[in-house]
Amino acid sequence: MNPADRILLVEDDPRLAEMLTEYLGQSGFRVTHAPTGRLAMDHIAAADIDAVILDLMLPDMDGLDVCRQLRATSDVPVLMLTARGDAIDRIVGLEIGADDYLPKPFEPRELLARLRAILRRRVDPRGGETARAGGEAANANVLRFGRLEVDPAAHAARLDGKPCDLTAYQFDLLLVMARHAGRVLSRDALMDLLKGEPLEAFDRSIDVHMSRIRAGVEDDPKKPRRIITVRGAGYLFAKVQD
Structure with missing residues:
Protein backbone atom coordinates (compact mmCIF):
# COMPACT_ATOMS: atom_id res chain seq x y z
CA MET A 1 0.00 0.00 0.00
CA ARG A 121 -3.64 -6.36 -6.83
CA ARG A 122 -3.61 -3.00 -8.56
CA VAL A 123 -0.81 -2.28 -11.02
CA ASP A 124 0.91 0.94 -10.02
CA PRO A 125 1.55 2.97 -13.21
CA ARG A 126 4.01 5.23 -11.37
CA GLY A 127 6.62 2.57 -10.66
CA GLY A 128 7.16 -0.94 -9.40
CA GLU A 129 8.03 -4.08 -11.26
CA THR A 130 6.16 -3.21 -14.45
CA ALA A 131 7.91 0.15 -14.82
CA ARG A 132 11.33 -1.29 -14.06
CA ALA A 133 11.14 -4.24 -16.39
CA GLY A 134 12.61 -3.86 -19.84
CA GLY A 135 10.49 -4.53 -22.88
CA GLU A 136 12.21 -7.79 -23.75
CA ALA A 137 12.05 -9.14 -20.21
CA ALA A 138 8.39 -8.19 -19.85
CA ASN A 139 7.57 -9.76 -23.19
CA ALA A 140 9.34 -12.98 -22.17
CA ASN A 141 7.05 -13.32 -19.17
CA VAL A 142 3.87 -13.32 -21.27
CA LEU A 143 2.06 -16.66 -21.05
CA ARG A 144 0.73 -17.70 -24.46
CA PHE A 145 -1.95 -20.28 -25.11
CA GLY A 146 -2.75 -20.07 -28.79
CA ARG A 147 -4.83 -16.92 -29.34
CA LEU A 148 -4.87 -16.08 -25.63
CA GLU A 149 -2.06 -14.10 -23.97
CA VAL A 150 -1.78 -13.57 -20.21
CA ASP A 151 0.60 -10.69 -19.53
CA PRO A 152 1.70 -10.34 -15.87
CA ALA A 153 3.69 -7.15 -16.49
CA ALA A 154 0.77 -5.33 -18.08
CA HIS A 155 -1.71 -7.03 -15.72
CA ALA A 156 -3.83 -7.78 -18.76
CA ALA A 157 -5.13 -10.68 -20.82
CA ARG A 158 -5.60 -10.47 -24.58
CA LEU A 159 -7.57 -12.67 -26.95
CA ASP A 160 -6.61 -12.24 -30.61
CA GLY A 161 -4.67 -9.16 -29.50
CA LYS A 162 -7.73 -7.49 -27.97
CA PRO A 163 -7.88 -6.79 -24.20
CA CYS A 164 -10.16 -9.05 -22.17
CA ASP A 165 -12.61 -7.27 -19.88
CA LEU A 166 -11.47 -8.43 -16.43
CA THR A 167 -11.20 -6.79 -13.03
CA ALA A 168 -7.85 -6.86 -11.23
CA TYR A 169 -9.05 -9.70 -9.03
CA GLN A 170 -10.30 -11.73 -12.00
CA PHE A 171 -6.99 -11.24 -13.81
CA ASP A 172 -5.12 -12.53 -10.75
CA LEU A 173 -7.32 -15.65 -10.70
CA LEU A 174 -6.68 -16.17 -14.40
CA LEU A 175 -2.93 -15.69 -13.94
CA VAL A 176 -2.80 -18.22 -11.10
CA MET A 177 -4.60 -20.79 -13.23
CA ALA A 178 -2.50 -20.04 -16.32
CA ARG A 179 0.69 -20.55 -14.33
CA HIS A 180 -0.68 -23.95 -13.28
CA ALA A 181 -2.17 -24.88 -16.64
CA GLY A 182 -3.23 -28.50 -16.88
CA ARG A 183 -3.73 -28.86 -13.10
CA VAL A 184 -7.04 -28.95 -11.27
CA LEU A 185 -7.07 -26.25 -8.57
CA SER A 186 -9.51 -26.41 -5.70
CA ARG A 187 -10.89 -23.28 -4.06
CA ASP A 188 -8.51 -23.82 -1.14
CA ALA A 189 -5.57 -24.12 -3.54
CA LEU A 190 -6.61 -20.90 -5.27
CA MET A 191 -6.72 -19.14 -1.90
CA ASP A 192 -3.23 -20.37 -1.07
CA LEU A 193 -1.88 -19.31 -4.46
CA LEU A 194 -3.47 -15.90 -4.09
CA LYS A 195 -1.44 -15.55 -0.87
CA GLY A 196 -4.32 -15.66 1.55
CA GLU A 197 -6.26 -12.76 0.11
CA PRO A 198 -9.93 -12.79 1.13
CA LEU A 199 -11.93 -15.37 -0.78
CA GLU A 200 -14.85 -17.31 0.68
CA ALA A 201 -14.18 -20.92 -0.27
CA PHE A 202 -17.79 -21.98 0.07
CA ASP A 203 -19.37 -18.85 -1.39
CA ARG A 204 -20.64 -18.51 -4.94
CA SER A 205 -18.43 -15.45 -5.42
CA ILE A 206 -15.59 -17.49 -6.90
CA ASP A 207 -18.01 -19.08 -9.37
CA VAL A 208 -19.17 -15.62 -10.39
CA HIS A 209 -15.58 -14.53 -10.98
CA MET A 210 -14.95 -17.65 -13.07
CA SER A 211 -18.05 -16.87 -15.11
CA ARG A 212 -16.72 -13.37 -15.78
CA ILE A 213 -13.31 -14.73 -16.74
CA ARG A 214 -14.96 -17.13 -19.19
CA ALA A 215 -16.90 -14.24 -20.70
CA GLY A 216 -13.58 -12.54 -21.38
CA VAL A 217 -11.40 -15.40 -22.62
CA GLU A 218 -13.77 -17.93 -24.19
CA ASP A 219 -15.24 -17.87 -27.68
CA ASP A 220 -18.43 -19.38 -26.25
CA PRO A 221 -18.64 -18.98 -22.44
CA LYS A 222 -21.48 -21.53 -22.35
CA LYS A 223 -19.15 -24.12 -23.87
CA PRO A 224 -15.82 -23.25 -22.23
CA ARG A 225 -12.60 -24.74 -23.58
CA ARG A 226 -10.07 -22.84 -21.46
CA ILE A 227 -11.60 -22.57 -17.97
CA ILE A 228 -13.06 -25.98 -17.16
CA THR A 229 -15.10 -26.82 -14.08
CA VAL A 230 -14.15 -30.21 -12.65
CA ARG A 231 -17.20 -31.16 -10.61
CA GLY A 232 -16.39 -31.73 -6.96
CA ALA A 233 -12.71 -30.84 -7.44
CA GLY A 234 -12.27 -27.27 -8.66
CA TYR A 235 -11.14 -25.56 -11.86
CA LEU A 236 -8.75 -26.48 -14.65
CA PHE A 237 -7.02 -24.11 -17.06
CA ALA A 238 -6.70 -26.08 -20.28
CA LYS A 239 -3.67 -25.60 -22.53
CA VAL A 240 -5.68 -24.66 -25.60
CA GLN A 241 -3.39 -23.86 -28.54
CA ASP A 242 -5.90 -22.71 -31.17
Whole structure:
Protein backbone atom coordinates (compact mmCIF):
# COMPACT_ATOMS: atom_id res chain seq x y z
CA MET A 1 0.00 0.00 0.00
CA ASN A 2 1.17 3.48 -0.88
CA PRO A 3 0.67 5.87 2.09
CA ALA A 4 -0.79 8.38 -0.36
CA ASP A 5 -3.47 6.04 -1.70
CA ARG A 6 -6.64 8.01 -2.37
CA ILE A 7 -9.89 6.37 -1.32
CA LEU A 8 -13.38 7.47 -2.28
CA LEU A 9 -15.87 6.44 0.41
CA VAL A 10 -19.43 6.39 -0.93
CA GLU A 11 -21.61 6.08 2.17
CA ASP A 12 -24.76 7.97 3.22
CA ASP A 13 -24.57 7.13 6.94
CA PRO A 14 -22.73 10.17 8.38
CA ARG A 15 -21.61 8.44 11.57
CA LEU A 16 -20.21 5.42 9.76
CA ALA A 17 -18.57 7.66 7.16
CA GLU A 18 -16.93 9.78 9.86
CA MET A 19 -15.67 6.72 11.70
CA LEU A 20 -14.24 5.11 8.55
CA THR A 21 -12.70 8.36 7.35
CA GLU A 22 -10.87 8.74 10.65
CA TYR A 23 -9.88 5.06 10.86
CA LEU A 24 -8.56 4.88 7.31
CA GLY A 25 -6.85 8.24 7.71
CA GLN A 26 -4.96 6.90 10.71
CA SER A 27 -3.86 3.98 8.51
CA GLY A 28 -2.27 6.33 5.98
CA PHE A 29 -5.04 6.78 3.41
CA ARG A 30 -6.42 10.01 2.02
CA VAL A 31 -10.19 9.64 2.17
CA THR A 32 -12.79 11.64 0.27
CA HIS A 33 -16.40 11.14 1.34
CA ALA A 34 -19.36 11.20 -1.03
CA PRO A 35 -22.82 10.70 0.57
CA THR A 36 -24.62 10.14 -2.75
CA GLY A 37 -24.03 8.30 -5.98
CA ARG A 38 -24.07 11.45 -8.09
CA LEU A 39 -21.43 13.13 -5.94
CA ALA A 40 -19.37 9.96 -6.17
CA MET A 41 -19.43 10.05 -9.96
CA ASP A 42 -18.46 13.75 -9.88
CA HIS A 43 -15.45 12.97 -7.65
CA ILE A 44 -14.36 10.09 -9.88
CA ALA A 45 -14.55 12.29 -12.97
CA ALA A 46 -12.62 15.14 -11.34
CA ALA A 47 -9.81 13.38 -9.47
CA ASP A 48 -7.53 10.35 -9.55
CA ILE A 49 -8.89 7.72 -7.17
CA ASP A 50 -6.98 4.57 -6.19
CA ALA A 51 -9.96 2.62 -4.78
CA VAL A 52 -13.67 3.04 -4.08
CA ILE A 53 -15.56 1.81 -1.03
CA LEU A 54 -19.14 1.72 -2.26
CA ASP A 55 -22.31 1.24 -0.22
CA LEU A 56 -25.17 -0.42 -2.09
CA MET A 57 -27.95 1.55 -0.44
CA LEU A 58 -27.66 5.23 -1.38
CA PRO A 59 -30.36 7.92 -1.19
CA ASP A 60 -30.32 8.96 -4.85
CA MET A 61 -29.35 5.84 -6.79
CA ASP A 62 -28.54 2.19 -6.29
CA GLY A 63 -24.91 1.39 -5.59
CA LEU A 64 -25.08 -1.24 -8.32
CA ASP A 65 -25.88 1.52 -10.82
CA VAL A 66 -22.90 3.51 -9.56
CA CYS A 67 -20.70 0.47 -10.07
CA ARG A 68 -22.04 -0.06 -13.61
CA GLN A 69 -21.37 3.56 -14.55
CA LEU A 70 -17.93 3.43 -12.97
CA ARG A 71 -16.97 0.24 -14.83
CA ALA A 72 -17.97 1.84 -18.12
CA THR A 73 -15.04 4.25 -17.82
CA SER A 74 -12.63 2.97 -15.15
CA ASP A 75 -11.02 -0.17 -13.73
CA VAL A 76 -10.40 1.39 -10.30
CA PRO A 77 -10.75 -1.28 -7.56
CA VAL A 78 -14.19 -1.35 -5.91
CA LEU A 79 -14.97 -2.74 -2.46
CA MET A 80 -18.74 -3.01 -2.12
CA LEU A 81 -20.60 -2.72 1.19
CA THR A 82 -24.03 -4.26 1.61
CA ALA A 83 -26.48 -4.35 4.52
CA ARG A 84 -29.24 -6.11 2.62
CA GLY A 85 -28.14 -9.58 3.62
CA ASP A 86 -29.12 -10.92 0.21
CA ALA A 87 -26.51 -13.03 -1.57
CA ILE A 88 -27.92 -12.02 -4.95
CA ASP A 89 -26.77 -8.43 -4.37
CA ARG A 90 -23.23 -9.59 -3.77
CA ILE A 91 -23.32 -11.85 -6.81
CA VAL A 92 -24.69 -9.10 -9.06
CA GLY A 93 -22.08 -6.69 -7.68
CA LEU A 94 -19.28 -9.09 -8.60
CA GLU A 95 -20.82 -9.73 -12.00
CA ILE A 96 -20.83 -6.05 -12.90
CA GLY A 97 -17.24 -5.53 -11.82
CA ALA A 98 -16.82 -5.09 -8.07
CA ASP A 99 -13.52 -6.57 -6.84
CA ASP A 100 -14.73 -7.62 -3.40
CA TYR A 101 -17.66 -7.14 -1.03
CA LEU A 102 -18.17 -6.85 2.70
CA PRO A 103 -21.53 -7.33 4.45
CA LYS A 104 -22.60 -4.93 7.19
CA PRO A 105 -22.04 -4.84 10.09
CA PHE A 106 -18.31 -5.36 9.78
CA GLU A 107 -15.14 -4.87 11.78
CA PRO A 108 -13.08 -1.89 10.55
CA ARG A 109 -9.99 -4.09 10.63
CA GLU A 110 -11.58 -6.49 8.13
CA LEU A 111 -12.47 -3.61 5.83
CA LEU A 112 -8.88 -2.38 6.06
CA ALA A 113 -7.53 -5.85 5.24
CA ARG A 114 -9.80 -6.22 2.23
CA LEU A 115 -8.99 -2.72 1.02
CA ARG A 116 -5.27 -3.40 1.24
CA ALA A 117 -5.76 -6.68 -0.61
CA ILE A 118 -7.48 -5.10 -3.61
CA LEU A 119 -4.88 -2.33 -3.67
CA ARG A 120 -2.06 -4.91 -3.74
CA ARG A 121 -3.64 -6.36 -6.83
CA ARG A 122 -3.61 -3.00 -8.56
CA VAL A 123 -0.81 -2.28 -11.02
CA ASP A 124 0.91 0.94 -10.02
CA PRO A 125 1.55 2.97 -13.21
CA ARG A 126 4.01 5.23 -11.37
CA GLY A 127 6.62 2.57 -10.66
CA GLY A 128 7.16 -0.94 -9.40
CA GLU A 129 8.03 -4.08 -11.26
CA THR A 130 6.16 -3.21 -14.45
CA ALA A 131 7.91 0.15 -14.82
CA ARG A 132 11.33 -1.29 -14.06
CA ALA A 133 11.14 -4.24 -16.39
CA GLY A 134 12.61 -3.86 -19.84
CA GLY A 135 10.49 -4.53 -22.88
CA GLU A 136 12.21 -7.79 -23.75
CA ALA A 137 12.05 -9.14 -20.21
CA ALA A 138 8.39 -8.19 -19.85
CA ASN A 139 7.57 -9.76 -23.19
CA ALA A 140 9.34 -12.98 -22.17
CA ASN A 141 7.05 -13.32 -19.17
CA VAL A 142 3.87 -13.32 -21.27
CA LEU A 143 2.06 -16.66 -21.05
CA ARG A 144 0.73 -17.70 -24.46
CA PHE A 145 -1.95 -20.28 -25.11
CA GLY A 146 -2.75 -20.07 -28.79
CA ARG A 147 -4.83 -16.92 -29.34
CA LEU A 148 -4.87 -16.08 -25.63
CA GLU A 149 -2.06 -14.10 -23.97
CA VAL A 150 -1.78 -13.57 -20.21
CA ASP A 151 0.60 -10.69 -19.53
CA PRO A 152 1.70 -10.34 -15.87
CA ALA A 153 3.69 -7.15 -16.49
CA ALA A 154 0.77 -5.33 -18.08
CA HIS A 155 -1.71 -7.03 -15.72
CA ALA A 156 -3.83 -7.78 -18.76
CA ALA A 157 -5.13 -10.68 -20.82
CA ARG A 158 -5.60 -10.47 -24.58
CA LEU A 159 -7.57 -12.67 -26.95
CA ASP A 160 -6.61 -12.24 -30.61
CA GLY A 161 -4.67 -9.16 -29.50
CA LYS A 162 -7.73 -7.49 -27.97
CA PRO A 163 -7.88 -6.79 -24.20
CA CYS A 164 -10.16 -9.05 -22.17
CA ASP A 165 -12.61 -7.27 -19.88
CA LEU A 166 -11.47 -8.43 -16.43
CA THR A 167 -11.20 -6.79 -13.03
CA ALA A 168 -7.85 -6.86 -11.23
CA TYR A 169 -9.05 -9.70 -9.03
CA GLN A 170 -10.30 -11.73 -12.00
CA PHE A 171 -6.99 -11.24 -13.81
CA ASP A 172 -5.12 -12.53 -10.75
CA LEU A 173 -7.32 -15.65 -10.70
CA LEU A 174 -6.68 -16.17 -14.40
CA LEU A 175 -2.93 -15.69 -13.94
CA VAL A 176 -2.80 -18.22 -11.10
CA MET A 177 -4.60 -20.79 -13.23
CA ALA A 178 -2.50 -20.04 -16.32
CA ARG A 179 0.69 -20.55 -14.33
CA HIS A 180 -0.68 -23.95 -13.28
CA ALA A 181 -2.17 -24.88 -16.64
CA GLY A 182 -3.23 -28.50 -16.88
CA ARG A 183 -3.73 -28.86 -13.10
CA VAL A 184 -7.04 -28.95 -11.27
CA LEU A 185 -7.07 -26.25 -8.57
CA SER A 186 -9.51 -26.41 -5.70
CA ARG A 187 -10.89 -23.28 -4.06
CA ASP A 188 -8.51 -23.82 -1.14
CA ALA A 189 -5.57 -24.12 -3.54
CA LEU A 190 -6.61 -20.90 -5.27
CA MET A 191 -6.72 -19.14 -1.90
CA ASP A 192 -3.23 -20.37 -1.07
CA LEU A 193 -1.88 -19.31 -4.46
CA LEU A 194 -3.47 -15.90 -4.09
CA LYS A 195 -1.44 -15.55 -0.87
CA GLY A 196 -4.32 -15.66 1.55
CA GLU A 197 -6.26 -12.76 0.11
CA PRO A 198 -9.93 -12.79 1.13
CA LEU A 199 -11.93 -15.37 -0.78
CA GLU A 200 -14.85 -17.31 0.68
CA ALA A 201 -14.18 -20.92 -0.27
CA PHE A 202 -17.79 -21.98 0.07
CA ASP A 203 -19.37 -18.85 -1.39
CA ARG A 204 -20.64 -18.51 -4.94
CA SER A 205 -18.43 -15.45 -5.42
CA ILE A 206 -15.59 -17.49 -6.90
CA ASP A 207 -18.01 -19.08 -9.37
CA VAL A 208 -19.17 -15.62 -10.39
CA HIS A 209 -15.58 -14.53 -10.98
CA MET A 210 -14.95 -17.65 -13.07
CA SER A 211 -18.05 -16.87 -15.11
CA ARG A 212 -16.72 -13.37 -15.78
CA ILE A 213 -13.31 -14.73 -16.74
CA ARG A 214 -14.96 -17.13 -19.19
CA ALA A 215 -16.90 -14.24 -20.70
CA GLY A 216 -13.58 -12.54 -21.38
CA VAL A 217 -11.40 -15.40 -22.62
CA GLU A 218 -13.77 -17.93 -24.19
CA ASP A 219 -15.24 -17.87 -27.68
CA ASP A 220 -18.43 -19.38 -26.25
CA PRO A 221 -18.64 -18.98 -22.44
CA LYS A 222 -21.48 -21.53 -22.35
CA LYS A 223 -19.15 -24.12 -23.87
CA PRO A 224 -15.82 -23.25 -22.23
CA ARG A 225 -12.60 -24.74 -23.58
CA ARG A 226 -10.07 -22.84 -21.46
CA ILE A 227 -11.60 -22.57 -17.97
CA ILE A 228 -13.06 -25.98 -17.16
CA THR A 229 -15.10 -26.82 -14.08
CA VAL A 230 -14.15 -30.21 -12.65
CA ARG A 231 -17.20 -31.16 -10.61
CA GLY A 232 -16.39 -31.73 -6.96
CA ALA A 233 -12.71 -30.84 -7.44
CA GLY A 234 -12.27 -27.27 -8.66
CA TYR A 235 -11.14 -25.56 -11.86
CA LEU A 236 -8.75 -26.48 -14.65
CA PHE A 237 -7.02 -24.11 -17.06
CA ALA A 238 -6.70 -26.08 -20.28
CA LYS A 239 -3.67 -25.60 -22.53
CA VAL A 240 -5.68 -24.66 -25.60
CA GLN A 241 -3.39 -23.86 -28.54
CA ASP A 242 -5.90 -22.71 -31.17
